[in-house]
Amino acid sequence: MEERNIRFVRLWFADVLGSLKSVAIPPTEVEGAFAEGVGFDGSAVEGYTRVYESDMVAHPDPATFQMLPWRQGTGTARMFCDICNPDGTPSYVDPRYVLKRALAKAAGKGFTFYCHPEIEFYLLTEDHKAGTRPQPLDDGGYFDHTTLGAGTDFRRDSITMLEQMGISVEFSHHEAGPGQHEIDLRYADALTMADNIMTFRVVIREVAALRGISATFMPKPFTEHPGSGMHTHVSLFEGDNNAFFDASDPTRLSKIGKHFVAGLLRHAPEYTAVTNQWVNSYRRLNGGGEAPSYICWGRNNRSALVRVPLYKPDKAASARVEIRSIDSATNPYLAYAMILAAGLDGIEHEMELPEEASDDVWGLTSRERVAMGIRPLPTSLDEAIRCMEDSELVAETLGEHVYSYFLRNKKAEFDAYRNQVTQFELDRFLPNL
Numbered sequence: 001m002e003e004r005n006i007r008f009v010r011l012w013f014a015d016v017l018g019s020l021k022s023v024a025i026p027p028t029e030v031e032g033a034f035a036e037g038v039g040f041d042g043s044a045v046e047g048y049t050r051v052y053e054s055d056m057v058a059h060p061d062p063a064t065f066q067m068l069p070w071r072q073g074t075g076t077a078r079m080f081c082d083i084c085n086p087d088g089t090p091s092y093v094d095p096r097y098v099l100k101r102a103l104a105k106a107a108g109k110g111f112t113f114y115c116h117p118e119i120e121f122y123l124l125t126e127d128h129k130a131g132t133r134p135q136p137l138d139d140g141g142y143f144d145h146t147t148l149g150a151g152t153d154f155r156r157d158s159i160t161m162l163e164q165m166g167i168s169v170e171f172s173h174h175e176a177g178p179g180q181h182e183i184d185l186r187y188a189d190a191l192t193m194a195d196n197i198m199t200f201r202v203v204i205r206e207v208a209a210l211r212g213i214s215a216t217f218m219p220k221p222f223t224e225h226p227g228s229g230m231h232t233h234v235s236l237f238e239g240d241n242n243a244f245f246d247a248s249d250p251t252r253l254s255k256i257g258k259h260f261v262a263g264l265l266r267h268a269p270e271y272t273a274v275t276n277q278w279v280n281s282y283r284r285l286n287g288g289g290e291a292p293s294y295i296c297w298g299r300n301n302r303s304a305l306v307r308v309p310l311y312k313p314d315k316a317a318s319a320r321v322e323i324r325s326i327d328s329a330t331n332p333y334l335a336y337a338m339i340l341a342a343g344l345d346g347i348e349h350e351m352e353l354p355e356e357a358s359d360d361v362w363g364l365t366s367r368e369r370v371a372m373g374i375r376p377l378p379t380s381l382d383e384a385i386r387c388m389e390d391s392e393l394v395a396e397t398l399g400e401h402v403y404s405y406f407l408r409n410k411k412a413e414f415d416a417y418r419n420q421v422t423q424f425e426l427d428r429f430l431p432n433l
Contacts, residue, residue: 001027004067006075011038011058012198013081014095016405017277018331020198022078023058033060037084056091057084064195066165070206080195092399095333099191102337102397106344111236111243113340116170116187116320117197119328120228121204122221123154123179124214134221136179137213155181158207165203167196176290177225187233190340194332197230217328219276220283227284227291228328233309234339235320236260245319251299251308252319258353261297261306261321263346264339265354268295268305268325270391271338272377273384273410274398275326279417282380284327292324295375296357303361305377325377334398334406341397382414 001009008024011033015021023040025033037057058081068076083094090097106113123137155172162169168186175182183204185196201217208215220227236243236256244257253261276285284291290302298304305325312318326335345351354373361374369376378384385407388394395403 001030001075001077004075004077006067006077008074008076009060010068010076010078011060011081012078013058013083014198014331014333016093016095016331016334016402017409018095018198018329018334020202024076030060033058034062038081039086055086057086057088058082059084066199069161069164070203070210078199080198093401093405095331095402096191096194098398098402099194099333099337101399102340103190106236106340109344109347110238111344112238113190113336114187114235114237114320115190115193115336116185116233117193117326117332118182118184118229118231118233119197119200119217120175120180120182120230121215121217121328122177122228123181123208124216126213134216136177136222136225138174139178154207154211154213155183158183158204161203161207162200165199167199175226175228177222180226180228187235190336194336197332219278219281219327219329220287223283227287229284229291229324230326230328230330231290231322231324232326232336232339233320233322234343236343242316242319244321245316247316252310253308253321254319256347257319257321259347259349259351260343261308261346262351262353263342263344263349264306264321264323265295265297266346266351267342267391267393269375269378269384269387270394271342271388272325273381273388274338274394274406275323275330275335276384277331277381277406277410278327278329279381279414281327281329282378282384285325285377286379290324292361293377293379294357294361294369295377296361296372297321297353298357301357301359301361304357334402337397338394341393345393380414381410381417385410385414 006027009027009030010022010024013021023038037059039055039057060079060081064080066078068078082096083091085091103113125135125137159169159172170184170186172183204215217228244254245252246254285293292303292305296304297306299308299310301307307322307324309322323339357374378387389407
């Protein structure tokens with residue numbers, strides 16, 4: 001900090017819904033923060049504590065120290081924090097600790113969990129105001145090379161900042177919707193990746209603000225254009241060996257990998273409220289395009305919930321599976337904890353992988369899907385909540401406090417949503433009824 005003339009250190013952590021929280025301290029207080037933590041009122045943070053038990057302590061993780069490159073002129077750095085109780089025990093309300101517990105369970109079985117997300121988002125023409133219709137920044141399409149006006153070189157500037165913060169980017173491109181972009185982060189262990197995703201969202205919004213435009217990770221901001229997902233490729237390693245790889249199998253997927261996928265499919269309705277936690281998330285899942293609506297797996301089938309990529313079929317390190325339901329507005333700590341827990345449950349109980357869906361699942365009739373044993377994903381947040389309420393796996397993985405708060409919050413969100421009169425209803429019914 002002294003060498004880099006750091007004046008402020010921001011301590012970052014996430015609430016239960018995945019919103020970033022921050023408190024700034026001067027460098028003189030950092031040594032004390034390492035030794036004793038920084039106290040704060042947990043009752044003011046979504047899902048943390050009740051008023052009468054509100055004292056909480058943030059302990060910065062020195063391994064996450066990075067400069068904030070957009071803070072020009074004043075040296076500012078950040079560290080992610082682990083949240084503890086006053087007696088020093090880890091707090092069960094901390095989403096980072098939820099993921100750490102899941103990773104510890106995997107480590108107990110000899111596995112390390114790696115993730116590689118493809119993060120989609122929209123760029124809009126200006127700082128969007130509530131009550132106005134969003135306008136995409138450009139008219140580009142999938143892989144188009146476009147001139148973006150006010151957003152020229154946006155991705156280049158964003159990637160430069162990400163790499164300055166130690167976050168490696170694999171590639172980036174224009175997505176299918178006008179103003180829609182995708183940046184793929186190079187694979188890392190799940191905890192590092194969840195921290196990276198939280199940082200990614202901040203960087204994208206900061207670069208947009210510097211250019212007088214805005215960025216949104218809303219799952220479906222446009223009725224007529226594709227939603228924004230966060231397809232995530234995952235794998236388990238045993239030491240240096242990819243536990244998902246089997247050279248003798250046509251899919252190059254090992255028994256462990258197949259059991260993992262079977263667990264993902266079996267528990268999909270239960271964890272969907274976590275991977276797709278907003279009422280708007282289901283506009284994307286029900287909208288076709290690149291978003292899955294049904295619980296199945298396939299190799300070259302992009303309508304499937306889980307896909308087994310075959311980019312480099314004979315390279316052991318590349319064996320992985322892709323979960324396509326997760327959206328860009330999820331809480332990455334909770335989402336990755338649930339994906340890991342579902343997969344591990346499949347391994348533990350040696351669940352059988354159902355038959356591959358080789359057809360476009362959207363093009364099948366309901367009768368054909370039933371005959372093939374293909375179930376639908378929840379079609380609304382309300383349905384997803386009901387599935388989550390009956391899930392022992394979700395309750396165990398999230399912990400009692402996060403589980404109960406999450407359900408309460410999502411029920412309140414859906415109740416508020418269904419009481420609204422929408423523009424669709426006004427346009428359709430007001431002139432005629």
